[in-house]
Amino acid sequence: MRRTGTTRRNALAMTGALAAGAVLPGCGSDTDDAGGARGDSAGSGTRAAADGASAVRTEKALRADATRATATLLAGYERVLTAHPSTAAALTPMRDAVRAHLEAVSARKAPATGPVRSPATGPAAAVRELAAAERTAADAYTALLGEAPGELARLLASVAAACAAHAYLLTELAKETPA
Template identity: 35%
Template structure:
């Protein structure tokens, strides 16, 4: 005769199920709706790292601008590299909430958004630009290389997605350093 399950659960199976559910609740923990401390700390770390990376990229943009102003003959050569640094600045900016959900009360306007890439008039940098164009390119390449190395070091402490972005931006900075010190049109 084949075995058939009982039509209703036994008291033992009900108690086992209740004990299992209670154990699962203890393992997963309860939440009052507030963010977990670990998640908040990671969020804060990412925000700080992104803000620092944006400041570094903005300083690099200023160096590109100052070099272009000091050596106008280099402006066309520097323009695509500067545009890439501006794109990196925008990509590294901390993503802000959607404008649809963050309206400033009474104005109907959205609050803050990701830092826009600067594309306007060049600004002066605190860093002096060497008087010779070749030396200016070398100084800019050194700034790119230094920033790329700093971003590579920062990868170890960065959250996953930011680490991937920093790696990509660091690689691009290393390429910029190479392009700034190579002779345009020359074959390797």
């Protein structure tokens, strides 16, 4: 394996910093949207209950979006592993991590995905395609962060950081994989 300018330790540190940067802006203050402190009006209990119901619907919708993105990514790994068994040693741990992400983000059983077609013909092209899919998934999770409530936001940030790390590793793997 040839040495690149970026070490694994630096890549993981940058990924952790990215995740922390994505989560910290989501931390809110103790004021509501009307500008007053929470709990200062008689209607705040009703409003909190309505906001809670809305948050549950929002969390379910966000989890459904994250589940679809993760299921599509997992299907891509399965396709590459089936088409190019020589990549199994490198891709199996990442595929297993994506499967764990799917279990973490899905509120219920994950949807089945159909076969994913790919123009990639060789293992190196297939790995590059997976790297692009990981970047797309990381971007999708990051986009969902702004709407996600606390715990789900932390989970999505963590999964986005893992996808970014996978994308980096896959990009490096594609350079070393014979065409």
